[in-house]
Amino acid sequence: MECPGFQLESGASIQPGDFIPSVSRPNGARQYMALKVFKDSASGDWLVYYGFNSDPELIGRLPKSIFSGLAYKAIALWFSGMAINNATFQPTPALPPVGSGYMAGHGSNMAASMSNIQLIDEQGQALSTARHFIGFSSNPKLYSYTAIVDDQFFYGGPGRTTSSDATSSTTAIYSLLALFISLLL
Secondary structure: OOOOOOEEOOOOOOOOOOOOOOOOOOOOOOOOEEEEEEEOOOOOOEEEEEEEOOOOEEEEEEOHHHOOHHHOOOOEEEEEEEEOOOOOOOOOOOEOOEOOOOOHHHOOOOOEEEEOOOEEOOOOOEEOOHHHEEEEEOOOOOOEEOOOEOOEEEEEEOOEOOOOOOOOHHHHHOEEEEEEEEOOO
16 A cells, blocks of 8 residues: 555554454354554654554654644545455455454444544544544445444445346445544644
8 A cells, every 4th residue: 555655663463454354253252452543742743553452652743844734633534445355456356254254233243333433632632533433334235334423433344246236346346434523623
């Protein structure tokens, strides 16, 4: 994945665009990923922390110098994910599953989830994310998400394994579940 300006920390365990091989299984062991992005008050850089079944560690930064308005404060955060079914990113007829492969409505034992979602203001206070959440699914019949409740939402979908009912070139290339959280500070 291209991430212009991102400076990877020496020894970082992961970087933007890397594949995450271990996933939670329905009714099985749960995997936990922690992701934190915040502005360092001393340098003005945006720091990215990541942890997989562990406390997050610094993996990189986006220097203040590459931003104009974002050098002062964030006005929007775009978080997205995609599922691909081969390593070449080439169009294929099959649409792979997202999350655990179960639709969001299946809840905590089956669907994938994101939890402890927080937006932190300049004073370090957590703000409610529920009213700022705008979701998008490239194909709601195959991929779904729930509203944020108590700083958590569920997402996922089974995808489709045959080409006979492919619906668009966009979803034939990849399946996309994009989640957009917008906060005007």
